[in-house]
Amino acid sequence: MPWPRQLHSSLVSESVHGEIIRPSTVLPSKREVITIKTEDGLDLVGEIATPLTPAVATLITLHPLPTHGGMMDSHIIAKAANRLPAMAAIRVIRFNSRGTESALGKSGGEFDGGESERYDVEAVIALAKERFPSEPIWVLGWSFGTDLALRHARDGAVKGLILLSPPLRTATDEDLRFWGSDGRDVIALIPEFDDYLPPDPARERFVLIPQLTFIPVEGAKHLWVGEPAVYRVLTEIVRVINPSALPLPTQLPKQ
Secondary structure, three states: OOOOOOOOOOOOOOEOOEOEOOOOOOOOOEEEEEEEEOOOOOEEEEEEEEOOOOOOEEEEEEOOOHHHOOOOOOHHHHHHHHHHHHHHOEEEEEEOOOOOEEOOEEOOOOOOOOOOHHHHHHHHHHHHHHHOOOOOEEEEEEOHHHHHHHHHOOOOOEEEEEEEOOOOOOOOHHHHHHHHHHOOEEEEEEEEEOOOOOHHHHHHHHHHOOOOEEEEEEEEEOOOOOHHHHHHHHHHHHHHHOHHHOOOOOEOOOO
């Protein structure tokens, strides 16, 4: 049964067309627990969520700061893995960076502030290239993950970056200039009320990437709390990777 395409004014009530998609909703996909081996000898815990239909692309996700609770189960990343394979035929890879723990387990090593995490990013890109060589690879970073993406996801197989709430804490002007001269797509979603880098200063910093698609999101905050915020983020991801899947459904097919 095809996904219904109606949008609804409420995301928290039942519909005659089917059950509303909720924060806990997990849509069908094939889920595989993986171990990612880094060049410096660590084992990282991860998961691949694969569509039940042919995938159009692979999305690698980089989670927020682990010293502040960030991990592969951080809600935007978990919901991307729970929904996008079924909604938009996007394969989603998520993992715990070094020293980070989630329900699936703890990755080897220790948090290194984004330095040795270079090996983590390079290892997961290498895995995607080896396992899914015919698929475009996109990298999604959230908060700390955006710094990792800008600094370390330079492999030529990466089609582009999607940045959620970039703080630009450890990414330097040199990193921004790299992407500006490289020319690949970079999309940045900037919450209006971001705690670290709201839209006006973000525009000034990102001027070094002239091809950047800058998306200020009215009313949003750094953590993208609430189902409307999640829907907006997932919509913008799909707009970049597989726009033919839009609009995303807000309800399950009626049984």
